[in-house]
Amino acid sequence: MATTKKRSECPISCSLDVWGDKWSLLIIRDLMILKQCTYGDFLKSDEKIATNILAARLLMLEENGIISKSNHPDSKAKVLYKLTLKGIDLLPLMIEINLWADKYSILPADRKSILEEIKKDKEGFIKNAKSELKKVI
Amino acid sequence: MATTKKRSECPISCSLDVWGDKWSLLIIRDLMILKQCTYGDFLKSDEKIATNILAARLLMLEENGIISKSNHPDSKAKVLYKLTLKGIDLLPLMIEINLWADKYSILPADRKSILEEIKKDKEGFIKNAKSELKKVI
DNA sequence: ATTTGTACTTGCAAAACGCAAGCAAATTTA
């Protein structure tokens, strides 16, 4: 897979060139929630991504420095995917998506309770969540 | 165009179902910068969206309550597209994308200067920009 | 030694994309 050509110099456009498809942010979401995922973990998510699409997205996200692969401590057959610093820095963006969705649609109860926590102290939540994610890098 | 089926109840996934493709956020970007756009204005953007894709996205964004169409004051041949409140509320997200891009890539000079302003007072910038956008609704 | 688990790859049909051309109504120009 060659490097995708960028459509313009616009930061929004360039960002979308990296993670602006239907699946990448869901992969990143899983990593933000679970901290570390195996290939199989991603497949378990509700959206049911196809295995070939998952493989392609993981490769592209890795090529773009958003995620990294590492050995699973328990087994040589497993692979651990994690967010890089660059990936972790997408957390504020992810939170804004949640806040927007919260304003215009009905969220599942578990998400709703986290959102309430975020709304009380957004900066504090981000700082804490980022530091949790950095622990496993 | 029928209503797109949602892949899960996840707020991230549902949001992506609405604007999570390669073009929608660029259309929204144009509207945030220009406040109001004609069909032709969108076509002028650097990324060179195809006319059929543009028409499809505008319809889908309108169906999802992100943008609205109105008559152009100068001409019956022209159409004015604007952001709705729901669309305007994507501004914080758009800003976070810019901040992320600023951190990990080189921005064009004009964007860079706005970003510096945003970094000084993010909340103030958002409040002001939102109110500017609401003026033309 | 055989079965199961894990991380992918491959084949193929269906859908989406992207380019070019076409079109109807409004507007401008001659």
Add this chain to the structure above:
DNA sequence: TAAATTTGCTTGCGTTTTGCAAGTACAAAT
């Protein structure tokens, strides 16, 4: 006032991407 241009799309069609199912290679468990 007739012709040309602008504007906002639509249509056809070849190319690319997606998505489902099946297959494969290696590790691990039985």
